[in-house]
Amino acid sequence: MKKVCILILFLSFNVVFSQNTNCFDIARKGSLAEMKSLFEKDKSIVNAVDENGSSMLILACYRGNHEVAKFLMNQNADLNYNSKNGTALMACVVKGQYQLVDELISKKANLDLTDANGTTALMLAVQFKNVEMVKILVAAGANKALKCKQNKTAFEYAVFSNNEEIINLLK
Known part of the structure; x- marks a missing residue:
């Protein structure tokens, strides 16, 4: 019985870990369809944070994944989440993502x-x-x-x- 419990715990951990890894990979370089599919399964991931403290929105903005970033914004991602490296707005500024800067400003992201x-x-x-x-x-x-x-x-x-x-x- 103890071995079965350990096996179930191990498998559960792997499922959760792979789901989080997938959401961050999708935020970086995935498609809108992939993000929507993932989001349909678990809406609570919208403000998930990776091991470096970056949110999916920050990652999508930094990598210029416009469709995914806009989708996350429209799903009430925290526009002002501040990692040790800054916010989604800062990521857009560093990478010259003008459209996403405009989108964040229109959604009232904190500029300061x-x-x-x-x-x-x-x-x-x-x-x-x-x-x-x-x-x-x-x-x-x-x-x-x-x-x-x-x-x-x-x-x-x-x-x-x-x-x-x-x-x-x-x-």
């Missing part, structure tokens, strides 16, 4: 959350010298006065980068 270093999405856009992303975030109301843990604002990062266009956007 910070990662573990106190860096905001606007600061990341400045650091990556992405003028268009800076324009989008400033127009959406990102707080230009916030300071990171190094006590720098987005403007100070812009001055350091010597990018006149970004400096002028942040004045």
Whole structure:
């Protein structure tokens, strides 16, 4: 009897582990149909977090899996979930995912959350010298006065980068 219980426990663990692995793989590079199929089986996975602390939405945004990211947003994924590496918005900014940034802004994602270093999405856009992303975030109301843990604002990062266009956007 003890062996049967251990076997059942082992098989249950493998099923749960493989399901979570699949959902994160699908978030990264899977299709919308795969995500919908997985979601039909278990809606509670919408805010699942992987072993690195990233949500499926962050992974989909970082990898540019637009359809899956939009699906997760429409299924009430936590837009403001903040991993040690930041939020879905930050992932989009780093990877230049303009459509997903627009989608997150339209769904009222918090523009001013910070990662573990106190860096905001606007600061990341400045650091990556992405003028268009800076324009989008400033127009959406990102707080230009916030300071990171190094006590720098987005403007100070812009001055350091010597990018006149970004400096002028942040004045």
